[in-house]
Amino acid sequence: xxxxxxxxxxxxxxxxxxxxxxxxxxxxxxxxxxxxxxxxxxxxxxxxxxxxxxxxxxxxxxxxxxxxxxxxxxxxxxxxxxxxxxxxxxxxxxxxxxxxxxxxxxxxxxxxxxxxxxxxxxxxxxxxxxxxxxxxxxxxxxxxxxxxxxxxxxxxxxxxxxxxxxxxxxxxxxxxxxxxxxxxxxxxxxxxxxxxxxxxxxxxxxxxxxxxxxxxxxxxxxxxxxxxxxxxxxxxxxxxxxxxxxxxxxxxxxxxxxxxxxxxxxxxxxxxxxxxxxxxxxxxxxxxxxxxxxxxxxxxxxxxxxxxxxxxxxxxxxxxxxxxxxxxxxxxxxxxxxxxxxxxxxxxxxxxxxxxxxxxxxxxxxxxxxxxxxxxxxxxxxxxxxxxxxxxxxxxxxxxxxxxxxxxxxxxxxxxxxxxxxxxxxxxxxxxxxxxxxxxxxxxxxxxxxxxxxxxxxxxxxxxxxxxxxxxxxxxxxxxxxxxxxxxxxxxxxxxxxxxxxxxxxxxxxxxxxxxxxxxxxxxxxxxxxxxxxxxxxxxxxxxxxxxxxxxxxxxxxxxxxxxxxxxxxxxxxxxxxxxxxxxxxxxxxxxxxxxxxxxxxxxxxxxxxxxxxxxxxxxxxxxxxxxxxxxxxxxxxxxxxxxxxxxxxxxxxxxxxxxxxxxxxxxxxxxxxxxxxxxxxxxxxxxxxxxxxxxxxxxxxxxxx
Numbered sequence: 282x283x284x285x286x287x288x289x290x291x292x293x294x295x296x297x298x299x300x301x302x303x304x305x306x307x308x309x310x311x312x313x314x315x316x317x318x319x320x321x322x323x324x325x326x327x328x329x330x331x332x333x334x335x336x337x338x339x340x341x342x343x344x345x346x347x348x349x350x351x352x353x354x355x356x357x358x359x360x361x362x363x364x365x366x367x368x369x370x371x372x373x374x375x376x377x378x379x380x381x382x383x384x385x386x387x388x389x390x391x392x393x394x395x396x397x398x399x400x401x402x403x404x405x406x407x408x409x410x411x412x413x414x415x416x417x418x419x420x421x422x423x424x425x426x427x428x429x430x431x432x433x434x435x436x437x438x439x440x441x442x443x444x445x446x447x448x449x450x451x452x453x454x455x456x457x458x459x460x461x462x463x464x465x466x467x468x469x470x471x472x473x474x475x476x477x478x479x480x481x482x483x484x485x486x487x488x489x490x491x492x493x494x495x496x497x498x499x500x501x502x503x504x505x506x507x508x509x510x511x512x513x514x515x516x517x518x519x520x521x522x523x524x525x526x527x528x529x530x531x532x533x534x535x536x537x538x539x540x541x542x543x544x545x546x547x548x549x550x551x552x553x554x555x556x557x558x559x560x561x562x563x564x565x566x567x568x569x570x571x572x573x574x575x576x577x578x579x580x581x582x583x584x585x586x587x588x589x590x591x592x593x594x595x596x597x598x599x600x601x602x603x604x605x606x607x608x609x610x611x612x613x614x615x616x617x618x619x620x621x622x623x624x625x626x627x628x629x630x631x632x633x634x635x636x637x638x639x640x641x642x643x644x645x646x647x648x649x650x651x652x653x654x655x656x657x658x659x660x661x662x663x664x665x666x667x668x669x670x671x672x673x674x675x676x677x678x679x680x681x682x683x684x685x686x687x688x689x690x691x692x693x694x695x696x697x698x699x700x701x702x703x704x705x706x707x708x709x710x711x712x713x714x715x716x717x718x719x720x721x722x723x724x725x726x727x728x729x730x731x732x733x734x735x736x737x738x739x740x741x742x743x744x745x746x747x748x749x750x751x752x753x754x755x756x757x758x759x760x761x762x763x764x765x766x767x768x769x770x771x772x773x774x775x776x777x778x779x780x781x782x783x784x785x786x787x788x789x790x791x792x793x794x795x796x797x798x799x800x801x802x803x804x805x806x807x808x809x810x811x812x813x814x815x816x817x818x819x820x821x822x823x824x825x826x827x828x829x830x831x832x833x834x835x836x837x838x839x840x841x842x843x844x845x846x847x848x849x850x851x852x853x854x855x856x857x858x859x860x861x862x863x864x865x866x867x868x869x870x871x872x873x874x875x876x877x878x879x880x881x882x883x884x885x886x887x888x889x890x891x892x893x894x895x896x897x898x899x900x901x902x903x904x905x906x907x908x909x910x911x912x913x914x915x916x917x918x919x920x921x922x923x924x925x926x927x928x929x930x931x932x933x934x935x936x937x938x939x940x941x942x943x944x945x946x947x948x949x950x951x952x953x954x955x956x957x958x959x960x961x962x963x964x965x966x967x968x969x970x971x972x973x974x975x976x977x978x979x980x981x982x983x984x985x986x987x
Contacts, residue, residue, distance in 0.1 A: 300348075303345065303349075304348075304349060304351065304352040305352070307337070307341050307345075307349055307352040307353065307356075308352035308353070308355055308356040309356070310337055311334045311337055311338060311352070311353055311356040311357065311360075312356040312359060312360050314333045314334045314337060315332075315334045315356065315357065315360035315361075316360055316363075316364075317331075317333075318331045318332045318333060318334065318449070319360065319361075319364045321544070321555075321559070323554075323555050323556045324438065324441055324442055324445050324556045325365075325428075325434055325438060325442045325445075326364055326365035326366075327361060327364065327365050327366060327370075327374065327424065327428060327433075327446075328424075328425070328442040328443075328445045328446045328449075329445070329446075329449055330445050330448060330449040330452075330556060330559035330560055330562075330563055331449055331452075331453075331540060331559060332446075332449035332450050332452075332453045333453045333456075333457045334356075334357070334378070334453065335378070335381060335382070335417065335420070335449075335450040335451075335453035335454045335457070335458075336453040336454050336455075336456060336457020336458040336460075336461065337453075337457060337458075337461065338353045338378065338379075338381070338382035339381075339382050339385050339386060339412070339416070339454050339458040340457070340458045340461035340462050340465070341353065341382070341461075342382045342383055342385075342386035343386045343389060343390070343395060343396055343458070343462055344396065344461070344462060344465050344466070347383060347386070347387075350379045350382065350383055353375075353378060353379050353382055354375045354376070354378070354379040355375075357371075357374060357375035357378040357379065358371050358372055358375040359371075361374045361375060365433065366428060366431065366433050367431060367433075369427070369431065370424075370427045370428055370431050370433060373423060373424065373426075373427030374420075374423070374424040374427060374428075376423060377419055377420040377421075377422070377423030377424045377427075378420050378424075380419050380420070380423070381416050381417060381419045381420040381450065382416075384415070384416050384419060385411055385412060385415070385416030385417075385454065388411045388415060388416070389407075389408055389411055392407050392411070393407035393408050393411065396462055396466045397466075398462075399459055399462070399463060399525040399529070399574060399577075399578055400525070400578060400581065400582070401578050401579075401582055402575045402578045402579045402582070404578070405525075405571075405574045405575050405578045406575065409455060409571045409574075412451055412454040412455055412458075413451050413455070413567075416454065417447055417450035417451040417454060418447055420446065420450050421443050421446035421447040421450065422443070424446060425439060425442055425443050425446060441556075444560070445556060445559075445560065448560055448563045448564070448567075449559075449563065451563075451567065452536075452563040452566055452567055455566075455567055455570055455571060456529075456532055456533060456536050456566055456567075456570055457533070459525070459529035459532075459570075459574060460526075460529045460530055460532075460533045463525055463526035463529050464526060464530075467526055479522065479523065480523060480527055483515055483518050483519050483522070483523055483527060483531060484515075484527075484530065484531060484534060486514070486515045486518065487512075487515035487516075487519075487531040487534040487535055487538075488534055488538065490511045490512055490514065490515055490535070490538075491512075491534065491535055491537070491538025491539065491542070492538065493508055493511065494508040494509045494511050494512065494538075494542075494548065494549070495509065495538050495539045495541070495542030495543070495547060495548035495549075496538060496541065496542050496547055496548075497541075497542055497545040497546060497547035497548075498547075499547070506549035507549075508549075509548065509549040509550075509565070512535050512539075512565075512569060513569065515531050515535070516528065516531055516532065516535070516569055516570075516573040517573070517576075518531075519531040519573070519577065520573045520574075520576040520577035520580060521576070521577075521580055523577075524577055524580070524581050525574060525577045525578055525581060528573050528574055528576075528577040529570075529574065531573075532566065532569065532570040532573060532574075535566070535569070536566050536570075539562050539565065539566065540559070540562060543558050543559060543561075543562050550562050550565065633656060633659050633660070636652050636655050636656045636659065637656070639652050640652055640653075640656075660960065663960060683723075683724040683727060683809060683810055684724050684726075685722060685723060685724055686722070686723075686724070686725060687720055687721070687722050687833035687834070688720065688721065688723075688725050688833075689718070689719070689720050689721075689835075690717050690719050690720065690721050690752060690759065690761070690830075691716060691717060691718065692725070693725070693728065693729050693732055694714050694715075694716065694717065694750065694752075695714075696729060696733075697714055697732055697733065697736050697750055698712065698714040698750075700733065700736075701736055701737070701740055701748075704740055705740055705747070705748065708740070708743075708744075709745070710740065710743055710745070710746065710747045710748060711746070711747030711748075712740075712747060712748050712750075713747065713748070713749045713750070713751075714749075714750045714751070715749070715750065715751035715752070717751070717752040717759075718835065719752060719754065719759050719832060719835070720832065720833040720834065720835045721759050721830045721831065721832060721833055722830070722831045722832070722833040723810055723812070723830050723831070724810060727806050727809065727810055728810065728812075728830065730802070730806060731802075731803050731806050731807060731810075731812075731828060732750075732761065732763070732828075734800070734802055734803050735763040735803060735826050735828075736748060736750060736763055738800060739763055739764075739765035739767065739824070739826075740765075742765070742767040742768060743765045743766055743767040743823075744767070744768075745766065746765070746766025746767075746823070747765075747766060748763070748764065748765045748766075749762075749763075749764040749765075750762070750763050750764075751764075754832070755829065757831060757832055758829045758830065758831060758832060759829070759830050759831075759832050760827050760828075760829050761827065761828050761829075761830060762825055762826070762827045763825070763826045763827075764823065764824075764825045765823050765824055765825075766822070766823040767823050767824060768820065768821065768823075769818045769819050769820040769821055769822055769823055769824055770816070770818040770820070770824055771820055807828060812828050812829060812830055813828070813829045814826065814827065814828045814829075815827050854879055855881070856880050856881065856903045856904070856974070857880070857881045857882075857883065857900050857901070857902045857903050857904075858875050858880045858881070858882050858883070858902060858903065858904045858905075858906060858970075859882075859883050859884075859885070859891055859894075859895070859902035859904070859905045859906070859924070860872055860875070860882060860883070860884045860885070860906050860907075861884075861885050861886070861887070861888065861891050861905065861906070861907035861908065861911065861917060861920050862884070862886065862907070862908045862911075862937075863886045863887065863908065863911050863912040864908075865886075867908065868884040868885075868886070869884075871884075871906065872884050874963060878967065881900075883895065883898060883900065883902065886911070886912060887911055887912060887913070887915070887920065888911075888915070888919065888920035888923040888924060891920065891924060892923070892924065892927055895924075895928075901928060901930070901932075902924075902932055903932070903933070903974070903977075904932065904933050904934070904935070904970060904973060904974070905920075905921050905924065905932050905933070905934040905935070906934070906935045906937065907920050907921060907934065907935075907936060907937070908936075908937055908938065909936050909937065909938035909940060909945045909948075909949075909956070910938065910939075910940060916948070917934075917936045917937075917938075918936065918948055918949070918952060918954065921934045921936075921954070933973040933974070933976075933977050934954055934955075935954070935955045935956075935957060935966075935969060935970070935973070936949050936954050936955065936956045936957070937956075937957050937958075937959060937961060938956060938957075938958055938959065939958065939959040955969050955973070957969065
């Protein structure tokens with residue numbers, strides 16, 4: 282909205298002329314209607330039962346604000362001064378007329394939704410109450426009091442004049458104001474032929490009923506009097522079908538026909554006393570207008586509620602259809618994933634079987650070493666696949682919480698160079714990692730995972746040329762870029778590659794790495810970290826992925842993770858490890874590995890069997906390693922808690938699971954246990970064991986010292 286102070290003088294002048302013209306128009310209309318109404322006065326020249334100016338004044342203040350009161354006041358002064366009484370009484374009457382409009386509009390704005398007062402039955406009732414009980418008595422009381430004080434009215438006529446004045450103003454407010462307000466604030470700008478014809482029809486019906494029941498064109502007789510009740514029909518039609526605006530308009534048409542007929546001696550309200558006849562007309566008009574407006578508002582509220590329900594239903598159906606489509610796409614994607622996963626996971630398993638078969642045959646020392654290295658490489662390939670599934674599960678479970686620190690990007694670049702140097706050399710590729718001394722603000726582990734996935738993806742799809750990793754400073758951001766000379770990504774696939782289980786066909790046949798989750802993990806992690814990522818790619822020339830990370834001050838204190846201690850830094854002699862697994866081969870494999878590391882190992886298939894073994898050997902374990910899922914539907918968490926309860930102590934524990942669903946992650950996280958996923962890297966298991974032993978020993982030493 283523009284500041285009025287910034288308007289040019291010409292615009293201000295035009296706006297002022299427009300406002301002045303509006304006030305003049307209101308004053309002229311008010312004056313004309315006032316003179317017409319006063320011409321129908323019979324009980325006193327200033328007390329007329331027909332007073333439409335009240336409705337015009339009330340509508341003007343509601344629509345255009347309180348600044349319209351000078352126009353109302355001036356017109357009322359002129360109209361009354363040129364009719365009867367004195368200038369002083371004219372000013373007093375005009376004061377009452379102005380206060381009537383201003384007070385009525387103020388209360389309607391305060392209590393009854395202002396110009397929206399005809400939108401609900403409750404607000405219509407408040408509008409009628411304000412007009413009938415509070416606003417219109419102000420004008421009658423001030424005006425007649427001033428006339429009586431000046432001696433222009435007999436005390437014996439005061440009561441009749443007051444009632445006439447009051448009902449005339451009340452009818453004007455209740456019949457005239459709604460029509461003006463509703464038409465002025467109408468938002469129905471679109472032309473609808475059917476609605477237009479129905480509006481014309483209901484107005485024509487109201488005019489026809491007025492002619493039949495009230496006009497002087499038909500001779501008045503006792504048998505014609507009941508026809509006045511026909512006025513209810515167009516009012517009901519408008520209230521039920523056309524809304525408050527047309528209902529108020531029909532009431533105005535009937536009011537005009539009734540007043541015309543009564544004035545000329547026609548209709549059921551004609552009596553020997555014209556003032557009494559008009560009072561009967563006013564009560565009739567009020568009695569049909571207010572209930573009809575209440576009914577039309579109620580119908581309008583119900584229509585809007587039905588429309589909202591209809592739109593909500595349409596919206597719900599649309600969302601259900603979208604969700605159904607998403608589920609169908611997800612099912613199709615997972616079906617493709619299972620097909621790919623079945624193939625990709627069988628490849629390394631098949632290779633492992635062949636390598637193991639080679640080990641069963643006599644091999645030279647060099648060949649045996651090479652076969653073992655091939656087995657280890659195949660295991661790592663499988664581990665990468667399972668880690669991708671695990672990352673997706675962790676993100677789905679919502680248990681990854683970024684730990685934002687400030688650290689040098691050089692550390693991550695060194696990790697990338699170390700991790701992929703051998704892989705790129707084996708493929709005949711060049712890996713260039715450009716050094717940078719920049720510091721960034723992010724989660725070091727999650728950012729590392731993003732970069733590892735991007736570089737791994739680049740290495741996987743690049744057959745010749747190489748991969749470049751570097752950084753560019755962009756204001757307050759550091760842009761980390763990964764370039765490759767691979768096949769590139771088609772334009773129509775650039776969005777799809779960030780979806781789960783999606784893979785661009787690999788250029789390298791017989792390649793079994795990857796499940797199509799790497800870039801999906803990248804996309805979720807960058808959203809978690811609120812980092813921007815963009816992609817540029819040309820088919821046949823390669824791709825460039827870039828991620829923007831906030832820079833930090835280079836002198837900031839690094840909160841780098843502490844390196845895991847070397848396994849040899851901890852004494853293992855005398856330490857007892859309890860292994861709980863319901864699969865005998867897992868028990869044997871774990872026990873053999875731990876025994877080679879120097880631990881005393883007890884194995885069991887359940888918590889009950891574990892307690893029996895502990896009782897037989899009369900030993901208390903220093904560590905428990907348990908599968909998450911055990912036989913009979915129990916969990917490793919339950920087994921650990923049972924053993925702790927039986928021994929009356931809290932023993933360090935590690936859970937191992939092949940289930941990548943979110944529930945085991947949440948359960949272990951909630952209870953503070955370490956959870957490793959199968960296949961477990963032996964060095965990772967050893968590092969976690971030593972970390973638990975160290976923490977347990979530190980707590981024990983602290984407790985002993987205190």
